[in-house]
Amino acid sequence: MELSDANLQTLTEYLKKTLDPDPAIRRPAEKFLESVEGSQNYPLLLLTLLEKSQENVIKVCASVTFKNYIKRNWRIVEDEPNKICESDRIAIKANIVPLMLSSPEQIQKQLSDAISIIGREDFPQKWPDLLTEMVNRFQSGDFHVINGVLRTAHSLFKRYRHEFKSNELWTEIKLVLDAFALPLTNLFKATIELCSTHANDASALKVLFSSLILIAKLFYSLNFQDLPEFFEDNMETWMTNFHSLLTLDNKLLQTDLVSNAIQFLASVCERPHYKHLFEDQNTLTSICEKVIVPNMEFRAADEEAFEDNSEEYIRRDLEGSDIDTRRRAACDLVRGLCKFFEGPVTGIFSGYVNSMLQEYAKNPSVNWKHKDAAIYLVTSLASKAQTQKHGITQANELVNLTEFFVNHIQPDLKSASVNEFPVLKADGIKYIMIFRNQVPKEQLLISIPLLINHLQAESIVVHTYAAHALERLFTMRGTNNTTLITAAEMAPFVEVLLTNLFKALTLPGSSENEYIMKAIMRSFSLLQESIIPYIPSVITQLTQKLLAVSKNPSKPHFNHYMFESICLSIRITCKANPDAVGSFEEALFMVFTEILQNDVQEFIPYVFQVMSLLLEMHKNEIPSSYMALFPHLLQPVLWERTGNIPPLVRLLQAYLERGANTIASAAADKIPGLLGVFQKLIASKANDHQGFYLLNSIIEHMPPESVDQYRKQIFILLFQRLQNSKTTKFIKSFLVFINLYCIKYGALALQEIFDSIQPKMFGMVLEKIIIPEIQKVSGQVEKKICAVGITKILTECPPMMDTEYFKLWTPLLQALIGLFELPEDDTIPDEEHFIDIEDTPGYQTAFSQLAFAGKKEHDPVGQMVNNPRIHLAQSLHKLSTACPGRVPSMLSTSLNAEALQYLQGYLQAASVTLL
Numbered sequence: 001m002e003l004s005d006a007n008l009q010t011l012t013e014y015l016k017k018t019l020d021p022d023p024a025i026r027r028p029a030e031k032f033l034e035s036v037e038g039s040q041n042y043p044l045l046l047l048t049l050l051e052k053s054q055e056n057v058i059k060v061c062a063s064v065t066f067k068n069y070i071k072r073n074w075r076i077v078e079d080e081p082n083k084i085c086e087s088d089r090i091a092i093k094a095n096i097v098p099l100m101l102s103s104p105e106q107i108q109k110q111l112s113d114a115i116s117i118i119g120r121e122d123f124p125q126k127w128p129d130l131l132t133e134m135v136n137r138f139q140s141g142d143f144h145v146i147n148g149v150l151r152t153a154h155s156l157f158k159r160y161r162h163e164f165k166s167n168e169l170w171t172e173i174k175l176v177l178d179a180f181a182l183p184l185t186n187l188f189k190a191t192i193e194l195c196s197t198h199a200n201d202a203s204a205l206k207v208l209f210s211s212l213i214l215i216a217k218l219f220y221s222l223n224f225q226d227l228p229e230f231f232e233d234n235m236e237t238w239m240t241n242f243h244s245l246l247t248l249d250n251k252l253l254q255t256d257l258v259s260n261a262i263q264f265l266a267s268v269c270e271r272p273h274y275k276h277l278f279e280d281q282n283t284l285t286s287i288c289e290k291v292i293v294p295n296m297e298f299r300a301a302d303e304e305a306f307e308d309n310s311e312e313y314i315r316r317d318l319e320g321s322d323i324d325t326r327r328r329a330a331c332d333l334v335r336g337l338c339k340f341f342e343g344p345v346t347g348i349f350s351g352y353v354n355s356m357l358q359e360y361a362k363n364p365s366v367n368w369k370h371k372d373a374a375i376y377l378v379t380s381l382a383s384k385a386q387t388q389k390h391g392i393t394q395a396n397e398l399v400n401l402t403e404f405f406v407n408h409i410q411p412d413l414k415s416a417s418v419n420e421f422p423v424l425k426a427d428g429i430k431y432i433m434i435f436r437n438q439v440p441k442e443q444l445l446i447s448i449p450l451l452i453n454h455l456q457a458e459s460i461v462v463h464t465y466a467a468h469a470l471e472r473l474f475t476m477r478g479t480n481n482t483t484l485i486t487a488a489e490m491a492p493f494v495e496v497l498l499t500n501l502f503k504a505l506t507l508p509g510s511s512e513n514e515y516i517m518k519a520i521m522r523s524f525s526l527l528q529e530s531i532i533p534y535i536p537s538v539i540t541q542l543t544q545k546l547l548a549v550s551k552n553p554s555k556p557h558f559n560h561y562m563f564e565s566i567c568l569s570i571r572i573t574c575k576a577n578p579d580a581v582g583s584f585e586e587a588l589f590m591v592f593t594e595i596l597q598n599d600v601q602e603f604i605p606y607v608f609q610v611m612s613l614l615l616e617m618h619k620n621e622i623p624s625s626y627m628a629l630f631p632h633l634l635q636p637v638l639w640e641r642t643g644n645i646p647p648l649v650r651l652l653q654a655y656l657e658r659g660a661n662t663i664a665s666a667a668a669d670k671i672p673g674l675l676g677v678f679q680k681l682i683a684s685k686a687n688d689h690q691g692f693y694l695l696n697s698i699i700e701h702m703p704p705e706s707v708d709q710y711r712k713q714i715f716i717l718l719f720q721r722l723q724n725s726k727t728t729k730f731i732k733s734f735l736v737f738i739n740l741y742c743i744k745y746g747a748l749a750l751q752e753i754f755d756s757i758q759p760k761m762f763g764m765v766l767e768k769i770i771i772p773e774i775q776k777v778s779g780q781v782e783k784k785i786c787a788v789g790i791t792k793i794l795t796e797c798p799p800m801m802d803t804e805y806f807k808l809w810t811p812l813l814q815a816l817i818g819l820f821e822l823p824e825d826d827t828i829p830d831e832e833h834f835i836d837i838e839d840t841p842g843y844q845t846a847f848s849q850l851a852f853a854g855k856k857e858h859d860p861v862g863q864m865v866n867n868p869r870i871h872l873a874q875s876l877h878k879l880s881t882a883c884p885g886r887v888p889s890m891l892s893t894s895l896n897a898e899a900l901q902y903l904q905g906y907l908q909a910a911s912v913t914l915l
Contacts, residue, residue, distance in 0.1 A: 001039040003048065011045055012053065015061045023551060027598075037069055040085045043092055050107060051099060063103075063110035070114045075121050079685045079725075093118065097133050101148045108148050116155035123156065124175055131179045138183050143207045146187070150214035153180070157221040165225065173225055180222070188215050192241055209257040216260035220267055239268065239277055246291045262295065262329035266336040275340050284341060287333070288348045295330040296373045296380075298423060302327070306423060310460035310509060317430070318468065327376060334380035346381055346398045353377050357408065368421055371408070375427045378404055379434060401438045405431065410443075413450040422459035429454065429465040433472050441484060444473060448485070452493055455500035455516075460509045467504060467519040470497075474522045487527050494530050497523060502541050512549060514557040521561045524568040525852070535573050539587050542566055547591050553602040560848055563606040567613055567852035574617050581617040588614075589625065601641065608647035609853040615654040616855070622659030627666065630655060634673035639680060642687075643848075649690045650855060652677070653697040657858075660701035668706060674698065675710055682721055685729075692733035699737070699744050700860050715757060722769075728828050731773050736782045738765070739789025743861060747789075747797035751805075762799075766808045771815045775825040781859050783819060787868035788861045790816045795875040801883065810894035817899045820869055873903075873910035880914040888914050 001007055017029035036042060043066060050062040070092075073083035084092075096118075100111035115130075123130055134149045157176065163169055191211050198204035246261055265287070268274045278284055302325075305313040316325050337345045353374045360371035382399040409428040412421065432439070432447055451473075454466035478484040490497070501523065504516045524531055531538065542565055553559055566588070573580045588610065595603045615626055633652060638644050652674070655663065663670065678698070681691030695714065698707060718734060742750045754762040770790070777786050794813055799805050865871045880887040891900060891914070907913060 001036065001041045001045060003041050003044060007045055008049060008052075011049060011062075012055075012058055015049075015058055015065065018065075019057070019061060033065070037073070038083060040088060043069055043084065043088055047092070047095060047099060050103070059104075059107055060110075063107040067110045067114045067117075070117050074118055077686070079683075093122070093127055093130075097130070097152075100152065101137060101145045105144075109151065112148065112152040112155055115152050119156045120159070124172060131176065135179055135183050138187050143211055147207070147211055147214060150211060150218065154214055154217045154221065157218060160221050161224045163225075170225065173222065177222060180218075184215060184218060184222075188212070188219075188241075191215065213257050213260045216257070216264050220260075220264060223267070239265075258295065259326040259329040262291065262326070262333050265291070266329065266333040269333070269336040270339050272340075278337065278341065281344070284337070284344060285348060287337070288345065292330050292333055292349075293352055293373075293377075295326050296376050298369045298372045299326075303423075306426075306459075306461055310464070314461060314464055314515075318465075331376065331380040331383075334377070335383060338381065342398065349377050349381055364421070368424055372423055372427055375408070375424075375431060379431065382438075383434065401435050402440060402443065405435070405439055405443060410446070410450075413447070413454070418454050418457040418462070419459065422457065422462050425454060425457065425462045426459070426465050429462070429469050433465070433469045436469075436473060436476060444485070445489060448473065448490070449493060449496075452497050452500055455504045458507070460507070460513075463504050463507060463510065464513060464515045467501065467513070467516040471515070471519040471522045474519075474526045483526055485526070487530055490527060491530065494527055495534070498531065498534050498538065502538070505545070512555040512558045514555055514561060517558050517561040517565065521565045521568065521852075524565055524572065528572055529576055531569075532573055532576060535569055539566070539569050539584065542569070543587050543591055547594070550591070550595050550598075550600050550603055553600065556602070556848075559602065559606070560850075563610065564850055564852050566610060567850055570610070570613055570617070571852060578617060578619075581614055585614055585623075585625070601643075604638075604641075605643045605647045605848065606850065608644070608651045609850045612647065612651045612654045612855070613853045615651070615658055618658055620658060622655060622662050626655070627659075627662065630663070630667060631670055631673075634670060634677060636680075639677060645681070645687055645690050646849070649681075649694050652694055653855075656697040656701040661703060664703050664706040671702075671706060671710070675714070678714075679717060682717060685725065685727060688721070688727075688730050689733050692737055696737055696740055696860075699741055704745065712753060712756065715753060719757065728776060731769065732776050732778065732782075735770065735774060735777055736785055738770075739786045740860060742789040742792050743785065743864075747792040748799075750793070751797055751799055760804075763805050763808060766793075766805070766812060771808070771811050774815050774819050775822060777819065778824050778826070781857055784859065784861060784865070784868050787816060787819060788865050788871060790819075791868070791872045791875050794872075795879040801886070810890055813891075813903075814895060814899050816872065817902050821902055869906045870910045873906040873912055876903075876914060877907070877910070877912035884915045 014029045014032050017025050018033065020026045020029070046062045046066040046069065050059045050066065053059050053062065076082055096111060096115055100108055100115065103111060119127065119130065134153060137145050137149045140146065160169070160173060191208055195205065195208050195212075198208065246258060246265075269278050278287070302313075305316075316328070334345065334349070356370040356374035356377075360367045360374070364371075378399060382401055409431050412424045412428045415421075418425070429451065432444070432451070436444065448470070451466045451470050455463050457463045457466065473485055474483065476484040498520075501516060501520050504510055505513065510516060542562060546562060546566070549555070549559060549562070570581070570584050573584070592607045592611065595607055611626075615622070632638075633648060633655075638648060674694070675698075678691045678695050681687045681694065684691075718737075721730065722734065738750065751762045754765055774786060774790070777783055790812060793800060794809065794816070800809050800812075876887060891903070895903070
């Protein structure tokens with residue numbers, strides 16, 4: 001693509017169309033942009049547009065499109081083509097920083113994110129001058145520019161907060177600190193001074209405070225990995241400045257600066273080497289009274305978010321977003337102080353909690369915010385260790401959580417109206433979620449009908465929290481790893497639970513509420529056959545919802561839980577009544593067809609997984625509706641999308657398992673297409689294991705005569721890949737395949753096909769691959785396949801006894817005994833870096849495995865062999881019967897003593913001897 005006015009105009013027109021709400025206009029435009037984004041100069045056209053376009057909406061759209069383009073394509077993946085040409089990469093890095101700094105804030109944020117994505121891949125090795133370019137901008141005096149630099153640095157360095165310690169990471173952080181620590185400290189001091197100078201200028205303070213917020217975030221990120229030598233000399237100065245800021249008047253407390261400054265204090269007070277800064281009782285009391293208590297209050301901004309921006313409120317409160325709320329920061333500070341000063345801090349706050357509750361009791365309708373703050377304080381004080389999965393795992397023993405629950409939480413949830421005091425309702429439900437492991441089970445059981453009732457609350461926050469709390473309770477584990485709440489205990493509530501959950505999806509603002517859909521999924525999983533009477537209604541509602549959201553998928557988690565719920569409906573119903581599979585196909589196939597025809601990329605991998613589950617419910621036959629689809633599944637375009645590969649392979653495996661004979665007779669012309677898919681997958685390091693899954697199913701299930709003409713070519717392709725790009729993952733899969741082939745076609749057939757490709761090839765494979773590498777095979781079924789296959793080579797392959805291959809017989813037996821008895825060899829060469837499918841970047845939706853569509857592990861030798869050690873002993877006995885004297889002689893002269901001892905144990909267990 002040329003950097004021409006004509007191309008800029010064309011790009012502008014298509015970008016406009018991507019903003020159209022009509023899918024008929026929007027989707028073709030998105031398809032066009034997807035088709036041209038691989039062209040040279042495409043990203044430079046986007047950058048030119050966002051710089052020179054006269055329309056602000058186009059500038060913004062171009063910046064978002066550019067950021068998403070970088071996100072999809074910048075990472076270079078081994079064995080895949082470079083999606084951005086080198087000249088474009090160089091031009092982007094040369095121009096993006098000055099362009100970002102000269103752009104309006106809305107665009108600046110998008111370009112800043114793009115820089116951080118590029119930086120994750122290229123900084124510091126491939127972008128060494130980035131730091132210098134940013135630091136030099138601190139001298140500009142223009143806080144629009146300075147904040148742009150700080151915002152970019154934050155997005156680049158915030159990953160230091162959650163990366164594992166390593167020398168490589170510390171080397172990079174030291175490089176950053178050497179260049180950044182002093183300029184950042186000087187900028188902080190200068191900005192604090194400017195705050196004093198402009199103390200009466202609200203607009204100037206707003207800009208300066210936004211700088212201080214970003215500086216605090218950067219300080220937090222750069223100091224997170226505990227490299228204190230860079231900041232320790234100035235720590236008391238930083239502490240004094242932040243403490244002073246936090247005790248200023250309320251107009252300052254309305255900014256994000258407060259939450260970041262409190263987070264700074266929270267991070268410092270947890271570190272043993274800064275403990276002395278907080279030991280003074282006056283300092284501790286001042287922080288508790290003047291910093292924590294005022295910031296626990298439910299302010300007007302919180303109330304507005306609770307009522308008018310519920311989704312953001314929930315995201316911040318439940319998940320803890322990057323922009324931490326002031327209350328969350330105060331809670332973190334309480335927990336931090338309790339680490340070393342639990343007794344004094346609990347004593348200080350106990351008085352405040354009692355006072356707040358007394359104020360609430362005087363006039364609840366006016367003073368409800370006092371109780372809200374009291375609940376937050378108790379929660380913060382009591383929470384010593386917490387995970388999102390399990391809630392509080394370690395609590396402050398000085399706080400009586402059950403007593404507080406019974407006296408102050410349950411009464412709010414038992415009140416007549418679910419819509420009264422919604423904030424306190426949300427607080428109470430959240431208390432149940434957080435302290436579910438500390439509250440006795442009988443109290444939790446009392447709470448369940450209360451939570452179900454609150455699914456009807458008008459407040460989005462309240463009914464969302466109720467759904468989330470139920471979902472968390474249903475996942476709790478009791479003794480023997482069973483669910484703490486049982487299906488029997490839920491029996492009285494099944495109908496009202498399902499009714500209220502699905503009704504909650506019709507409440508304003510919750511039509512795609514992921515917490516409700518997750519609660520539906522978890523309820524199905526817990527209740528199992530108890531939901532069967534309600535399945536006709538449930539599957540109708542789920543199908544209608546699927547059809548609606550497929551028009552414009554926008555909530556990935558909601559969509560995932562919806563498909564999980566559909567899978568659970570199928571599994572639970574068909575387990576009780578296998579013939580019910582037809583009614584599910586009738587309900588779902590119309591929607592699935594529409595999704596496939598409209599190429600709804602986000603849903604196609606899910607559709608393939610559900611279809612696999614349905615097809616596997618059929619016994620030894622493939623309905624005509626599936627066979628009609630089969631040729632379309634082999635189309636190359638479907639296999640271009642990374643996210644489609646695992647579910648498509650699974651679906652083709654289901655076809656082969658249920659109807660290999662039908663495919664061989666009615667669709668024999670499609671076998672080359674099937675093998676073409678295998679060939680494409682086997683060429684990729686990321687997807688070669690999927691190619692082997694498919695190949696193993698072809699070998700196991702297809703009639704031998706239908707693949708006879710292709711067998712030699714299959715092996716040639718595998719050997720070419722071994723020669724060109726040998727990896728541990730490939731070898732493990734290859735070993736399983738050749739042993740499965742041996743089981744299916746016989747050991748002699750394996751030897752003959754190897755030696756037909758190249759003389760003595762069979763011996764080379766045994767010596768160079770099977771014997772030295774078999775210890776790397778992992779997985780119970782995989783090891784069993786290899787054991788049975790090698791046993792066949794040892795005992796059913798005449799050339800192993802009467803040709804030059806004889807010298808490999810004992811080493812092969814020794815390797816097999818090692819497979820049985822030695823630990824798995826899980827070493828991987830240093831030069832091998834595997835790419836997980838989920839981590840492969842690309843335009844396509846990443847593959848998301850549906851847990852409840854999971855494929856049962858299949859054992860292809862299950863009916864033939866139960867115990868592979870016994871099988872080896874029996875097979876050796878049979879061999880020794882055919883050639884008396886030879887086997888004991890070989891064992892006594894060549895097998896090492898330890899292996900021989902193990903083998904004698906197998907023979908004894910099988911009650912056989914060697915002749």
